Amino acid sequence: MWRTASVTALAALAAFVVGSWLTLDFNVWTAEGARRLHVARAEVPAPSVALRGPEIDASLPALVKHDGQVTIIDFVYTRCTTVCLALGSTFQQMQSTLAALPRPESTAAPRVQLLSISFDPGHDTPAVLAGYGKSLNADPARWRFAAPINAEGLANLLGSFDVVVIPDGMGGFEHNAALLVVDSRGRLVRIFDYAEMEAALAYAQYLSTQSVPTSQKAAG
Amino acid sequence: MNALKCAFDRYGTVFGLVALVALVTPPLRHALEAQMSMHMLVQFPALILTGMLLAGALSTKAREQIAQWNAYGIAGLTFAALVLALAMIPRLLDLALVDAHVEIVKSVALLLCGSALHLSWRSAGVIVQGFFLGNVLPMMAIAGSLYETAPARVCNSYRLDEQQWVGQCLTIASACIAAVWLARVFWNMTDKQRPAVAVAPAPSHPPINREAVEERRSEAVREVATTEARAAS
Structure with a gap:
């Protein structure tokens, strides 16, 4: 026995x-839980991926690397009628919340930026993205749209940020939609569910105030 | 029914090997893993069945040796229950698609789970079987209802509608397995009782020994006669 x-x-x-x-x-x-926990434990540097969108023609890290600026990224495709609509309205609410906040200096650019990246670059050309942004009343100073310029860049970006896109069987896509907070050094530092909009905003604002002294230290 | 059993006894190992090769080679494997329902409801049970068939090829000596480490099938059924518990963690499905190591460990564990079930089930008896199923089936039903009611997808690689369907199937399957097992237990119980009634010797009287009876009667008569004579004197 x-x-x-x-x-x-x-x-x-x-x-x-x-x-x-x-x-x-x-x-x-x-x-998805493991992905979020991994990111929270160790930040993921944004891969160098060329993006194009309305008034955007830059690589991803350069696009988000600004002193004291934190970017909240989501992944979308403009033909989407389900989750992306929810994300769109979340981003709209975040935009209006951010606009209502008092700015430290009237000339300074918004500290928290919003960026929607399309994983459907074949369809979502800069012109399409511009129209999409307009329909969502996006303020270009705060909420921008872009898509990778080629398939390798797209695969690289989705792989680095662990975004899984699968066909939904009805001509669209299903994907692990979330709010990705990227700091001013171009690192993905936290992933929030899109139901946790307030938490994501608060965290991004906190990060933006934290990153000012470090960047000043680096500059000085 | 008997012919089928004979065929399985004779060719079970061959079936098992063919199934094993088919299940691990990429075309069928990828096809089975393309959908959540196929992955959980077809590939998992197929691997378990293959493990059962392959365990049937073990020699009697090997079985006896294994049985020494598996009294009443307790070790085997515990192992099987643990594998099944891990197999219901949704992250496993996603990881198996992208990580070859996880895929290999998953497949081997499910094969061994089937073998353990085959080698343990008979010796376990009704009580240990009931304990095993009493753990595994409620777990399966709960996992199923969680899959069915979760508002979000639990697997990034699979669709929400499929997940809900898989959840329903898991819940129904757990109920069906419980019903089949209970029916078999009751069937066996009544089956055992019936011959027991027929074979037991009916309570019968010993053959009557007429001489002994006659002797006892004459003895009694004599006794009565002597007491009457004493009373008269």
């Missing part, structure tokens, strides 16, 4: 080890 007991105990121990590895110490059960 001790042999059976020892094999049973060994199996339980092995399952515990595998289970704690699979669930990151029993914190998450889904790949």
